[in-house]
Amino acid sequence: xxxxxxxxSKVVSDQIRGxxxxxxxRPGERLVEDRLSADLGVSRVPVREALLGLSIEGLVRxxxxxxxxVAEITPEIVAELVEVRALLEGQNAxxxxxxxxxxxxxxxxxxLKRGNEAAETGTPDQLARLNGEFHERLAEASRNSVLxxxxxxxxxxxxxxxxxxxxxxxxxxxKEHAGILAAVIDGDEELAALLATRHVHKAAEAFARAHxxxxxxxxx
Amino acid sequence: xxxxxxxxSKVVSDQIRGxxxxxxxRPGERLVEDRLSADLGVSRVPVREALLGLSIEGLVRxxxxxxxxVAEITPEIVAELVEVRALLEGQNAxxxxxxxxxxxxxxxxxxLKRGNEAAETGTPDQLARLNGEFHERLAEASRNSVLxxxxxxxxxxxxxxxxxxxxxxxxxxxKEHAGILAAVIDGDEELAALLATRHVHKAAEAFARAHxxxxxxxxx
DNA sequence: GGAAGCATGATTGTATACAATTTTGCTGAT
DNA sequence: ATCAGCAAAATTGTATACAATCATGCTTCC
Numbered sequence: 001x002x003x004x005x006x007x008x009s010k011v012v013s014d015q016i017r018g019x020x021x022x023x024x025x026r027p028g029e030r031l032v033e034d035r036l037s038a039d040l041g042v043s044r045v046p047v048r049e050a051l052l053g054l055s056i057e058g059l060v061r062x063x064x065x066x067x068x069x070v071a072e073i074t075p076e077i078v079a080e081l082v083e084v085r086a087l088l089e090g091q092n093a094x095x096x097x098x099x100x101x102x103x104x105x106x107x108x109x110x111x112l113k114r115g116n117e118a119a120e121t122g123t124p125d126q127l128a129r130l131n132g133e134f135h136e137r138l139a140e141a142s143r144n145s146v147l148x149x150x151x152x153x154x155x156x157x158x159x160x161x162x163x164x165x166x167x168x169x170x171x172x173x174x175k176e177h178a179g180i181l182a183a184v185i186d187g188d189e190e191l192a193a194l195l196a197t198r199h200v201h202k203a204a205e206a207f208a209r210a211h212x213x214x215x216x217x218x219x220x
Numbered sequence: 221x222x223x224x225x226x227x228x229s230k231v232v233s234d235q236i237r238g239x240x241x242x243x244x245x246r247p248g249e250r251l252v253e254d255r256l257s258a259d260l261g262v263s264r265v266p267v268r269e270a271l272l273g274l275s276i277e278g279l280v281r282x283x284x285x286x287x288x289x290v291a292e293i294t295p296e297i298v299a300e301l302v303e304v305r306a307l308l309e310g311q312n313a314x315x316x317x318x319x320x321x322x323x324x325x326x327x328x329x330x331x332l333k334r335g336n337e338a339a340e341t342g343t344p345d346q347l348a349r350l351n352g353e354f355h356e357r358l359a360e361a362s363r364n365s366v367l368x369x370x371x372x373x374x375x376x377x378x379x380x381x382x383x384x385x386x387x388x389x390x391x392x393x394x395k396e397h398a399g400i401l402a403a404v405i406d407g408d409e410e411l412a413a414l415l416a417t418r419h420v421h422k423a424a425e426a427f428a429r430a431h432x433x434x435x436x437x438x439x440x
Numbered sequence: 441g442g443a444a445g446c447a448t449g450a451t452t453g454t455a456t457a458c459a460a461t462t463t464t465g466c467t468g469a470t
Numbered sequence: 471a472t473c474a475g476c477a478a479a480a481t482t483g484t485a486t487a488c489a490a491t492c493a494t495g496c497t498t499c500c
Contacts, residue, residue: 007284007453009272032481043455045265048482049272052229056276064227065461065482080366084308091307146300150370227483253452263485268452285452285491 012040013050020059020070021132021156022125023163031060031068058157073161075211078204085154086200089135092151093180093196096141097189104141108181111137115177119170127170128159134177138196141184158200162207164214169206176202232260233270240279240290241352241376242345243383251280251288278377293381295431298424305374306420312371313400313416316361317409324361328401331357335397339390347390348379354397358416361404378420382427384434389426396422 016036019025037047055062061071073081096104115130122130135155139148176199183192236256239245257267271288274280281291293301316324335350342350355375359368396419403412 034481045454049269052269052273053276056273064230067482077366080364083364084367084370087307087311088304144300144303146297146374147304150304150374154366154370265484287452
């Protein structure tokens with residue numbers, strides 16, 4: 001077997017995170033240690049460590065003696081997340097435009113191409129993954145690892161909420177991605193920042209509409 | 221005994237975090253699980269969970285199979301942290317000025333008073349604690365819990381590095397705090413944001429000077 | 441004398457076991 | 471029928487035990 005350069009807790013953590021982000025575990029759902037450890041074929045210890053880590057990241061809610069649940073991202077929390085995320089995405093885009101590293105730009109172009117295709121024919125699963133990939137690569141373009149990590153954490157949490165946005169919004173997403181990338185390539189810092197900030201707000205508005213509509217349906 | 225509404229891992233985590241922030245554990249120092257568990261009178265499990273959490277917060281570095289060390293905050297990392305922190309402190313101060321909640325303002329005044337005293341006669345320990353308290357309360361003034369938590373995480377990490385700043389800088393710190401608070405009370409959003417951003421940069425510059433001087437001494 | 445190789449001790453990673461607490465479902469009284 | 475009270479089951483929190491890996495110091499060979 002290849003040298004294990006990572007711990008089992010990390011693997012378990014990535015598994016659970018993945019299932020949450022894919023929507024396999026829904027917000028509010030209980031995450032029972034025994035069941036997870038049985039499903040993943042490990043003992044409870046690495047599962048506990050994974051859940052603890054995810055709770056600090058904000059993806060899981062941990063109540064003492066009452067166990068773990070998938071974090072419920074309320075509209076109020078979304079508003080707070082968006083307020084911070086919009087600011088950071090803006091600054092990040094500004095820095096990305098300042099550097100406009102050719103290698104990263106090439107990667108972003110590649111992701112953009114695949115994203116545009118997926119916006120038409122892809123599954124929600126693929127869309128979510130490509131969206132994450134675009135933002136991750138854009139975040140790396142600032143060459144600030146602290147910024148990249150904070151943004152990733154915020155993005156994962158908003159993505160749980162934004163999952164209710166449909167294909168219409170996905171098409172808009174990728175149009176906006178294209179605009180941001182163009183500004184980055186041009187080295188137009190101000191425009192890149194503006195578009196990136198606006199992109200977050202637009203996604204949030206789409207979420208707010210979808211959320212209100214869903215609440216209406218539930219009230220019928 | 222009063223009802224334990226918190227887990228032992230949390231207690232242990234707070235203990236270790238406190239010792240790191242007080243400088244009891246120095247950057248680069250190894251944190252051996254056995255020793256910590258013996259010192260704190262608990263088993264290794266809560267210690268492990270605490271270390272894992274602290275590593276996600278960025279205060280501890282965890283290498284697979286090689287254990288935990290107190291995170292070393294290099295000048296490069298400081299620069300990254302400061303770039304993000306300055307932005308967030310600015311936005312936070314802007315929001316604080318917009319709300320200028322009387323109750324929180326009263327608390328800030330109280331902390332400011334004690335901070336000014338400590339700047340003259342307090343121990344480095346007290347200074348660090350009061351500095352943290354001021355920034356924590358200022359962060360709460362924005363009424364954005366996400367922002368508060370992200371800022372706390374960034375602040376803790378910079379504070380490890382900024383600990384080498386001496387009493388001269390402490391006096392400047394509290395002068396700047398006074399300026400920020402005054403702008404918040406006035407509801408002057410732009411000034412509050414400017415001063416808060418500048419405050420972070422000034423502390424970073426003081427750190428850079430102190431760090432360079434220390435490096436010079438070491439080269440002698 | 442120095443370096444490679446190996447044995448030993450120290451430390452981390454995972455599993456299992458047990459204690460403490462919470463949840464759940466039943467029973468019986470009003 | 472509903473609710474309080476209690477017993478049993480489920481679940482979490484902590485401790486201990488063992489396996490896997492890494493660090494250290496010795497021996498031996500050149």
